Amino acid sequence: MSILVTASQALVGLFVDDGSLAVAILVIVLVSGILSILTPDMPLVAGAVLLIGCLAVLFANVMKAAQE
Amino acid sequence: MIWTKAAPAVTTAFLSSLVEAVEALTIVLAVASVRGWRPAALGALAGLALLLLIVVALGPLLNRVPLHALQLVIGVLLLLFGMRWLRKAILRAGGVIALHDEGIAFATETEELRDQARQQETRLDWLAGLASFKAVVLEGLEVVFIVIAVGAGRGLVGPASLGALAACLVVAAFGFVIHRPLERVPENTLKFAVGIMLSAFGVFWTGEGLGVPWPGEDLAIVAIAALFLLIALAAVALTRPRVGAFP
Numbered sequence: 001m002s003i004l005v006t007a008s009q010a011l012v013g014l015f016v017d018d019g020s021l022a023v024a025i026l027v028i029v030l031v032s033g034i035l036s037i038l039t040p041d042m043p044l045v046a047g048a049v050l051l052i053g054c055l056a057v058l059f060a061n062v063m064k065a066a067q068e
Numbered sequence: 069m070i071w072t073k074a075a076p077a078v079t080t081a082f083l084s085s086l087v088e089a090v091e092a093l094t095i096v097l098a099v100a101s102v103r104g105w106r107p108a109a110l111g112a113l114a115g116l117a118l119l120l121l122i123v124v125a126l127g128p129l130l131n132r133v134p135l136h137a138l139q140l141v142i143g144v145l146l147l148l149f150g151m152r153w154l155r156k157a158i159l160r161a162g163g164v165i166a167l168h169d170e171g172i173a174f175a176t177e178t179e180e181l182r183d184q185a186r187q188q189e190t191r192l193d194w195l196a197g198l199a200s201f202k203a204v205v206l207e208g209l210e211v212v213f214i215v216i217a218v219g220a221g222r223g224l225v226g227p228a229s230l231g232a233l234a235a236c237l238v239v240a241a242f243g244f245v246i247h248r249p250l251e252r253v254p255e256n257t258l259k260f261a262v263g264i265m266l267s268a269f270g271v272f273w274t275g276e277g278l279g280v281p282w283p284g285e286d287l288a289i290v291a292i293a294a295l296f297l298l299i300a301l302a303a304v305a306l307t308r309p310r311v312g313a314f315p
Binding site: 029 | 144145147148149151152154155156158159162164206209267270271274275278279280281282283292295296299300302303306307
């Protein structure tokens with residue numbers, strides 16, 4: 001049982017280290033997804049939001065971690 | 069297969085596997101130094117067998133998933149995985165958190181195994197083999213994920229696997245020859261570069277999954293990676309203003 005718990009923790013740990021970064025990434029993806037549905041004629045808008053959002057989230061998260 | 073299409077996937081798989089293989093090798097060597105090569109090798113081989121089983125089981129399933137759904141799921145997982153790596157590499161390069169040291173990892177693992185040896189001598193071979201097995205499986209899972217993630221969206225799992233295999237063989241050969249952890253491998257620089265590539269792949273695949281027609285098609289990955297590099301270097305410079313900005 002403990003092996004399964006360890007394996008599950010390791011698996012989650014592959015993708016989530018800082019919870020706030022993971023949540024922020026998922027929010028950006030969600031917003032991009034909604035935009036891609038709302039603006040089917042301008043799919044690049046969703047792409048731009050996705051790219052700029054991820055860059056901004058990374059930068060902000062690193063700066064916050066450095067200050068702490 | 070066009071080399072310019074395969075190159076980013078193969079390079080990313082090679083570099084990330086290099087990092088993971090170095091970390092796994094450190095543990096396997098620690099096991100071998102305490103208890104000999106037999107449990108270390110058996111544990112490592114069992115770990116490789118389990119990884120092979122996972123790949124064989126997962127491979128055919130991937131072909132059944134619709135392409136856009138596959139790209140979206142893999143893209144999001146890559147974003148989570150790659151940006152986690154990149155964040156840590158930036159913080160290490162900026163001196164906010166300590167660099168990963170293979171020498172210290174080797175000493176810690178060796179000491180833990182010796183402690184276990186003092187407490188339960190009879191089960192030590194089994195425990196040593198398990199430590200080796202766990203290291204290979206945990207680091208190997210990351211390799212498997214990266215190979216699938218960078219290769220599956222464009223049918224490049226084969227070339228990406230070859231890149232990963234080449235890295236593992238290089239590290240295994242060095243480990244076999246020098247019998248010491250590879251402390252001189254610039255792990256954080258590699259993680260920094262791989263984090264940038266994985267994050268770029270993540271944005272690209274997620275966008276593809278959402279139906280974004282990236283300008284320049286696959287070449288957009290290089291442009292996205294350049295933007296991540298720019299932001300990452302700026303973040304390093306700002307977190308470590310008095311020291312050089314290169315990771």
